[in-house]
Amino acid sequence: MKGFFEKSGTSSSNPSRIDVLSKSSETKTSNKASLLSGFFVSAFSIFENHGGATPCERKAAGSRPNGWTAALKRVVASGSMRRIKEQMLGFYKTSVISSTGDIWLLGACYKVDDSADGDPVSTNGFVAFVEDFSSRILLTYRKGFDPIGDSKYTSDVNWGCMLRSSQMLFAQALVVHWLGRSWRRTENKQLDQDYLKILQQFWDSEESAYSIHNLLQAGNSYGLAAGSWVGPYAMCRAWECLARMKEVADEPLPMAIYIVSGDEDGERGGAPIVFIEDVSRHCLEHSSGKAEWTPILLLVPLVLGIDKVNPRYVPLLRATFTFPQSLGILGGKPGVSTYIVGVQDEKAFYLDPHEVQPVVKIDKDNLEVDTSSYHCSVVRSLQLDSIDPSLAIGFYCRDKGDLEDFCSRATKLAEESDGAPLFTVAQTRSSPGRGSDPVMVASDVCEARGEDSHDMASSANAKDASEDDWQLL
Numbered sequence: 296m297k298g299f300f301e302k303s304g305t306s307s308s309n310p311s312r313i314d315v316l317s318k319s320s321e322t323k324t325s326n327k328a329s330l331l332s333g334f335f336v337s338a339f340s341i342f343e344n345h346g347g348a349t350p351c352e353r354k355a356a357g358s359r360p361n362g363w364t365a366a367l368k369r370v371v372a373s374g375s376m377r378r379i380k381e382q383m384l385g386f387y388k389t390s391v392i393s394s395t396g397d398i399w400l401l402g403a404c405y406k407v408d409d410s411a412d413g414d415p416v417s418t419n420g421f422v423a424f425v426e427d428f429s430s431r432i433l434l435t436y437r438k439g440f441d442p443i444g445d446s447k448y449t450s451d452v453n454w455g456c457m458l459r460s461s462q463m464l465f466a467q468a469l470v471v472h473w474l475g476r477s478w479r480r481t482e483n484k485q486l487d488q489d490y491l492k493i494l495q496q497f498w499d500s501e502e503s504a505y506s507i508h509n510l511l512q513a514g515n516s517y518g519l520a521a522g523s524w525v526g527p528y529a530m531c532r533a534w535e536c537l538a539r540m541k542e543v544a545d546e547p548l549p550m551a552i553y554i555v556s557g558d559e560d561g562e563r564g565g566a567p568i569v570f571i572e573d574v575s576r577h578c579l580e581h582s583s584g585k586a587e588w589t590p591i592l593l594l595v596p597l598v599l600g601i602d603k604v605n606p607r608y609v610p611l612l613r614a615t616f617t618f619p620q621s622l623g624i625l626g627g628k629p630g631v632s633t634y635i636v637g638v639q640d641e642k643a644f645y646l647d648p649h650e651v652q653p654v655v656k657i658d659k660d661n662l663e664v665d666t667s668s669y670h671c672s673v674v675r676s677l678q679l680d681s682i683d684p685s686l687a688i689g690f691y692c693r694d695k696g697d698l699e700d701f702c703s704r705a706t707k708l709a710e711e712s713d714g715a716p717l718f719t720v721a722q723t724r725s726s727p728g729r730g731s732d733p734v735m736v737a738s739d740v741c742e743a744r745g746e747d748s749h750d751m752a753s754s755a756n757a758k759d760a761s762e763d764d765w766q767l768l
Contacts, residue, residue, distance in 0.1 A: 398424050399616040400637035400644070401431075401467065401623055402476065424637075428644065429672035430480040431636055432466040432494070434459045435650040440499035443508050448521040451507055452651050456632040458507045459648035460625045461530045462497055463634040465505060467622050468592050468691045469493045472549055476619075480670060491659040494669055499654050504541065504548075513537035527625050527687035528556070528596040535594075542581075550590035550691070551581035555718055567595055567718040569705065574698065588695040592622075595718055600684035609680050611717050613638045614708055615688055620701045622689030626682045635682070643679040646671060688717070 395408035395415050405424040407415035415421055436459065438450035451458065470478060473489045480490070496504045503509070511519045514533025519525050525533075531554050538552045553574055555567045578589040599608045615621055616638050627633035627645065637644040652668050692698040702720045709716035 394640050394642075396640040398637060398639045398644075399613075400424060400427050401616065402619040402621040403427060404617070425672060425674065426479055428636065428674055429670050430478065431646060431670070432463060432470065432497075433646050433648075433669055433671045434462045434466065434497055435648045435652055435668075437499050437654045438651055440654040441501070441508075443511060443521040446521040450651070451521075454522055454524050455507060456627075456648045457525050457527070457530050457625065458510055460627070460632045460634040461510075461534065462505060462507070463646055463648070464622050464625060464689045465534065465592070466493060466497060467636075468550065468689070469496075471622075471691050472590055472693070480666075486662050486664070486666065488659055488662065491657055491662070491664065491666075494657040494666060495659050498656055500656075504546070505537070509540075510534070510537060513540055524630070526685055528685070530625065531556075531594040531596045531687050534592075547581065550592050551577040552592045552594065553577045555593055555595040566709075566716045567597070569593065569702065569718060569720045570724055571702070571721070572723045588698070590691070590693050591698070593620075593690040593692065593701075594687055595690075596685075596687040597717060598685050599717075602684070604680055604682060604684045605715075606680060607713065607715050608717065609641075611708060611712055612688075613679060615690075615717070618690065618701060618704050620690040620692050620697060622691050624682075624686050624688050626686035628677070628681065629683045633677075638679060639676075641679055642676040643682065644674055644676050647675055 393415070398405040398407060398420070405420040405427075407418045407420045407424070436450065436452045436455060438452065440449055442449055470476075470490075470493060473493065474487065478487075478490075497506060499506050499508065501508045510533050511521055513519075513536040514525070514529060516536065517525075517529040517532045519529060519533050535552050535554050538548050541547055555569050574591060574593075575587060578591055579587060581591075582589050599605055599612075604612075612624065616623070623637075624635040624643075625632065626635050631649070633645040633647050633649075635643045635645045655665075655668055657664055657666070690701060692701050705718065706720050709719045
């Protein structure tokens with residue numbers, strides 16, 4: 296089980312972690328929280344690292360002879376127990392925020408340095424941040440759905456976290472597309488039908504366009520299978536294949552999808568390049584030749600180190616959240632995928648798919664359906680430099696102007712990368728911005744980009760890319 300305050304990789308005794316309760320809470324509630332927190336910390340502290348263990352570590356632990364301990368671990372570490380703990384302690388809107396630095400959440404900035412008493416949690420900016428955070432769609436492990444394909448799997452527990460994380464990123468793209476970035480979920484108002492339509496498409500059934508059933512089928516050629524964990528690169532390719540399947544079935548996605556990476560048969564080392572001609576081609580194909588520019592989802596799978604993220608990339612990852620087109624990051628601890636949606640200083644805020652919930656069918660015509668299981672107001676964080684180096688960044692560009700703004704920001708970020716950009720921008724594949732062909736492989740199933748060789752290739756790419764004067768034709 297992760298730390299008591301849900302901050303991965305930090306001891307519960309760390310003084311920088313704060314217990315955030317509503318400022319309007321009464322003394323009785325605070326006393327209850329104090330007593331219960333002591334119980335939870337003392338009783339369950341032996342499970343501190345369970346939530347962050349890799350699948351292999353969990354398997355090894357489960358094979359040990361102490362069955363009672365293993366069973367209790369499973370109960371305590373489950374999402375249901377975690378939610379009960381949060382509600383009993385009053386953590387309806389919790390955070391590990393103790394800094395007054397700006398919070399960036401998917402392109403939106405929140406100021407938390409204007410508090411009279413110096414507590415960032417009491418600021419209007421923090422309240423607005425939590426409202427925005429809790430409006431993002433949460434997709435978690437589910438149980439009780441129809442079997443996936445020919446398998447017997449009726450749940451994705453312990454293996455579907457990357458699938459769920461990618462669904463959350465795509466759901467955010469749909470929210471921005473249909474409802475706008477400023478959309479917020481309201482508790483006491485009638486639900487928006489477009490919002491319910493989005494949720495309906497992620498129901499765990501072959502009938503739903505973006506269900507894990509259909510994602511696994513689409514990504515079969517990239518190794519996706521029920522019961523198996525998958526990496527970010529293969530996950531991005533699975534969405535690309537799903538888009539192609541839907542186009543063939545005359546049920547196209549509402550946006551084109553462009554994977555910013557190397558060859559179709561595998562990622563090649565060095566910084567990926569956003570080729571404007573490729574973006575234009577994807578838009579043209581998506582519209583069946585009717586429009587030069589359409590909404591487009593850019594997915595950038597990256598491998599930024601071997602065992603951990605190379606420190607030089609951390610500021611660049613943080614900067615991507617300032618892009619108005621930001622859709623966040625598919626990433627997390629090694630073997631534990633999450634959907635990272637925001638940053639503050641060195642911390643990353645994320646939505647966690649590792650909660651097991653019964654399958655819920657959403658009907659877009661039922662405007663009073665309970666959608667609470669698709670949202671979370673508990674803010675969790677981890678250190679940005681502790682995430683798995685294999686990750687994927689998402690961006691949504693609504694039109695040509697939006698894409699032009701994205702390219703301008705991406706180019707500026709590459710210029711400030713000191714020769715090691717996350718990705719670069721070039722007009723065409725034949726332009727100087729393409730640079731020399733990198734020699735190392737950087738897909739999920741091949742060798743990661745090492746610090747030295749990657750830096751050399753990236754430097755060459757960055758130099759050439761900066762000399763290429765790209766423009767949207």
